[in-house]
Amino acid sequence: MDADVTAHLDTVRSPVRRRDADTLVALMQRVTGQEPRMWATIIGFGQYHYRYASGREGDAPAAGFAPRKAATTLYVMDGVDSHRDLLDRLGPHTTGVSCIYVKDLGEVDLGVLETIVARSYERLTAGVWPSRAAESS
Template identity: 40%
Template sequence: MSEAVEVATFLAAVTPERRHEEASVLDSLFREVTGWAPRLWSGGMLGYGTYDYTYASGRSGTFFATGFAPRKARLSVYIMPGYADFSTILADLGKHKTGKSCLYINKLEDVDTEVLKRLVRAGLEDLASRWPVTAT
């Protein structure tokens, strides 16, 4: 199965209907901001772009540069390597919670999608200043 078919199949299966619609909107948003097609990662995450990392500990790997997961309870938006430097953008975003590299949104209508676009761009720029980012 091609990656495009795999992504389309995954998006088509997202439930409930509201979350399915939000996932479609987010996919369009991420494609617009990044210019890249998504890749389905384990755990039901859609990733846009990749980067290779090596930590001081010697641990290394490849992960997606930005992306999201349409969970039943809420949407998870991933900005690598985290949200520490984005407090001014987050202040304008709307209702959300943050984890280390996760932004949690209960309903997409709770946030300003134009601000979310700015946040995704800023996250990619920050990541690219640390690790080379490759298109998917």
């Protein structure tokens, strides 16, 4: 694992968030086949290129998460609405436009989560992503 990722994980004080981070590193590594690397405060796996109609473009992690104080944030940049069918079976969580917030991975169905990550990663890495999550569903 990248030294920066290890150093970042070493700053996670909550035992639950740290356990969940270790679980997510293994899950996302397995699903994506990529090593984790830091993207600011996000632990990311692989990358995708986006180009919006406005002309803005760039690169971002194709799968990623951040162990935050209140919850672990999982990023699904193709938008949570793309995964509504699976989110209904995930277990306790809340969502934003492109984020899934989980307080304890021990309470969610990791098989469902793995499917969400795999589906999102596959869609994002299939080519240049043309829209923001809010516009993609």
